[in-house]
Amino acid sequence: MTRRTVAEYASHITRLLRPLEQLPTEDVPLRSAIGRLLAADVTSPLDLPLFRNSQMDGFAVDAASVVEVPARLTVRATIAAGDAGLGAHVPGTATRIMTGAPMPPGADCVVPVEDTAADGDTVVIRRGRVAGEFVREPGTDVGAGSLLLPAGALLAPRHIAVFAAVGIQTVTVRRRVRAAVITTGTELIPAGNTLGPGQIYDSNGIALATSLEANGVEVVSVGHSSDDPAEFRKLLDAATESADLVVTSGGVSMGDFEVVKDVLVPLGGEFGHVAMQPGGPQGSTVVDGIPVLSFPGNPVSTLVSFEVFARPILRRCAGLPPIVAEELVLSHPVTSVAKRQFLRGRRLGDKVEVVSGPGSHLIAAMAWADVLIDIPAEVLSVDAGSEVKVWAL
Structure with a gap:
């Protein structure tokens, strides 16, 4: 050469x-996919949310029953997240409900607990709500079959979270x-x-x-x-x-x-x-x-x-982003040689200083550096205050 x-x-x-x-590509468990380059489009296998659920802790009601407030309603049941087999809502009544719990069929809004006052087996609704308030409808986040992330994306924790939320266990990534x-x-x-x-x-x-x-x-x-x-x-x-x-x-x-x-x-x-x-x-x-x-x-x-x-x-x-050169101001003069020199430097705000001599054995001094100062081959000296190109380490 x-x-x-x-x-x-x-x-x-x-x-x-x-x-x-x-x-080639490979399939990896979701837990191992962080930082990997997605090799194929990922679509959602299901709606998210999957079912109608409450956005707040409060009381599931029908809006028509709380047009005039205060309204006193009988509390028929309590629904926690994960409950199933719900009975239909009876107009003019309320169901105590927790965040994420499924809405009883027929109830069309949730009154947050802070707008109510419990009184035994009844609740006083102090503020009315309209249909749809504080109710999460199926597919309003993402619908089944919708694109979650295109091929070529670099997988970050936020991507892993949504894949897990729709039940995906493995993804196809570039090896x-x-x-x-x-x-x-x-x-x-x-x-x-x-x-x-x-x-x-x-x-x-x-x-x-x-x-x-x-x-x-x-x-x-x-x-x-x-x-x-x-x-x-x-x-x-x-x-x-x-x-x-x-x-x-x-x-x-x-x-x-x-x-x-x-x-x-x-x-x-x-x-x-x-x-x-x-x-x-x-x-x-x-x-x-x-x-x-x-x-x-x-x-x-x-x-x-x-x-x-x-x-x-x-x-x-x-699939990682490129390291792009920056321009910083040299804090002191330097001399160079008739070849391209990469000096070890340390940032000082918008300035940079050399942290060691040019010797290739000075490994301890390199630990103090966070950039390489790139001095062109044709430049034999650089004055303090001059802009120099640096590459982040």
């Missing part, structure tokens, strides 16, 4: 991953992209172990896995390989069998132990540099039909590479 601009390489990655937008993560480097060990000489904890595995999950991807495995090509190839083969996408970190630069590049170049992988800082070394391969994105191993380079190249297309696959 020859040296590319960020825009050129981003377009390449988008083309590589575009087939993931056409993954999530399944990704496998492989980190590399003999020096890396899992957290919880005692560090030996020259060793560091592996942060890239969990960073990439959570970044993928935060952008609508299902992570099926997170593995780690030493710099042994045979070990990496074994993990890669397992990953391509279970995933739609493989993301690796490390082993892509110009050193002597670049295991990812050593294994993937013979398989057709393209490796080279993108004119950006951090995250210059990049690689991409298709192995057994599965795209493999290979990011550099320095922790900040890994995270920035994901944000710049993988996040946009993966969000589109998941």
Whole structure:
């Protein structure tokens, strides 16, 4: 791969991953559907409300009996929510009724309890009502067969609520992209172990896995390989069998132990540099039909590479809204290099400040950042007070 601009390489990655937008559908239980992309229209199997019911706690009456108030009516029964087998309403009487309880046949309005005064087995109606007041009629929310939500909607709790209200148990959604993560480097060990000489904890595995999950991807495995090509190839083969996408970190630069590049170049992988800082070394391969994105191993380079190249297309696959660049005012001057630079920044109202140096190892400082400050390749310095483009992290 020859040296590319960020825009050129981003377009390449988008083309590589575009087939993931056409993954098959699957039926999932309603409880698991939150955040999923609806793949088929959903219509209501029934009316909502399903039956005439009371909107208020009060007394079900016929409006003709309460034209002149106060009116004293005999209370014939009490109806709670869930009651059935109701007797017909007798004109000139009242039925005590609770919110959501079915209306007795023949009653045409409800007088709220605050407009009444109970007196033994009678009730005094102090304010009259007209037919239909405080009565919920069948289908006034949604009718049977009506569209509840069209295909392509991103399911939120409010959608899950209405599906449950009409008795829907499963929905058809687009299958999530399944990704496998492989980190590399003999020096890396899992957290919880005692560090030996020259060793560091592996942060890239969990960073990439959570970044993928935060952008609508299902992570099926997170593995780690030493710099042994045979070990990496074994993990890669397992990953391509279970995933739609493989993301690796490390082993892509110009050193002597670049295991990812050593294994993937013979398989057709393209490796080279993108004119950006951090995250210059990049690689991409298709192995057994599965795209493999290979990011550099320095922790900040890994995270920035994901944000710049993988996040946009993966969000589109998941139906998530795009991250749109904003313009903020730089709070202090900065200098840059002759390549596109992504500085870690922190919002200060309508301003932004740089929170760390450009070093790709400064992972702790990245925790303080909430945006990437995007400095174009041709810009070598930016004055305080200038507007800069930022991308939310």
